[in-house]
Amino acid sequence: MKLRRQPDPKAEVAMTPLIDCVFLLLVFFMVSTTFNKQEADISFALPGTADQADAVEIPDEQIIQITENGNVFLNDLEYDAPTDSDMPELVKTLILFRQTAEANKVPAMITIAPEDNVKQQRVVDVLNACTAAKIANVTFAVGDDES
Amino acid sequence: MKLRPPAEPEATIDMTPMIDCVFLLLIFFMIAATMSKVDLTPEVKLPIAPKAAIPEDLRGRGVVNIVPLGTPAGGGATSEATPFIIAGQLVDEPGLVKAIADRRATEPDLRVYLRVDRNAEFKIVKRAIRACAHAGIFDLIFGTFQSESAGGGP
Numbered sequence: 555m556k557l558r559r560q561p562d563p564k565a566e567v568a569m570t571p572l573i574d575c576v577f578l579l580l581v582f583f584m585v586s587t588t589f590n591k592q593e594a595d596i597s598f599a600l601p602g603t604a605d606q607a608d609a610v611e612i613p614d615e616q617i618i619q620i621t622e623n624g625n626v627f628l629n630d631l632e633y634d635a636p637t638d639s640d641m642p643e644l645v646k647t648l649i650l651f652r653q654t655a656e657a658n659k660v661p662a663m664i665t666i667a668p669e670d671n672v673k674q675q676r677v678v679d680v681l682n683a684c685t686a687a688k689i690a691n692v693t694f695a696v697g698d699d700e701s
Numbered sequence: 702m703k704l705r706p707p708a709e710p711e712a713t714i715d716m717t718p719m720i721d722c723v724f725l726l727l728i729f730f731m732i733a734a735t736m737s738k739v740d741l742t743p744e745v746k747l748p749i750a751p752k753a754a755i756p757e758d759l760r761g762r763g764v765v766n767i768v769p770l771g772t773p774a775g776g777g778a779t780s781e782a783t784p785f786i787i788a789g790q791l792v793d794e795p796g797l798v799k800a801i802a803d804r805r806a807t808e809p810d811l812r813v814y815l816r817v818d819r820n821a822e823f824k825i826v827k828r829a830i831r832a833c834a835h836a837g838i839f840d841l842i843f844g845t846f847q848s849e850s851a852g853g854g855p
Contacts, residue, residue, distance in 0.1 A: 583730035594753035
């Protein structure tokens with residue numbers, strides 16, 4: 555008497571649970587990447603990295619001051635309203651400044667000097683205006699005094 | 702004369718290309734999720750800068766988080782003495798200088814990524830910038846969002 559079972563004609567692996575599982579993981583990772591809002595960069599450099607062996611090119615430097623109330627001053631002239639975060643007037647002036655510096659073949663440089671109580675958003679507004687005017691050399695006036 | 706073709710014995714859809722595709726997507730999103738994991742303190746509400754650039758290379762970054770004074774974080778609250786947050790820990794100014802200098806010793810190309818809350822005051826940021834200068838880092842980045850509403854979050 556033969557007791558051995560006949561081999562199945564089709565011995566297939568069940569794919570359905572695997573696909574279910576993979577879909578679930580896919581949806582999870584897709585959703586979790588969308589939840590993380592992507593952060594963007596605004597970079598600046600601190601002065602002090604100039605190699606003294608090189609010929610020193612004196613850059614065309616302008617100072618932008620930001621007061622506590624958010625007023626922005628360039629060469630003692632006020633630009634844009636404190637609530638205006640796009641700063642069209644400042645951008646226009648900075649583009650002119652960059653073009654003048656380029657015509658004179660010197661690097662255009664901006665130093666931002668915010669007062670102590672200025673909010674970061676206002677500082678970033680000014681940095682944003684510098685980026686809009688394509689000025690790459692931006693630095694901050696940070697005294698070495700312990701306040 | 703019968704012209705109708707005989708019915709197919711098994712009319713199944715071929716799943717293989719779909720599974721290949723799904724696996725590929727799965728691996729892509731898994732890697733994307735792992736790569737975007739940096740020291741992101743959720744308390745920090747970044748400022749908006751529409752002209753900011755989304756970076757392609759996130760390597761070699763030391764993250765310093767700055768929130769307005771008095772914000773609860775790292776088992777306490779930020780204060781004048783300890784205003785900085787690194788890896789969830791409150792740090793004072795000498796601690797920040799030491800942390801950056803230590804990391805710079807192993808990574809000479811270190812860039813410091815300052816995640817500053819939009820309502821934080823500049824005097825704290827100024828201290829962080831000064832600490833970076835003391836630690837020998839001159840290449841700094843402010844974290845921003847390009848717009849208020851893009852992606853999730855409040």
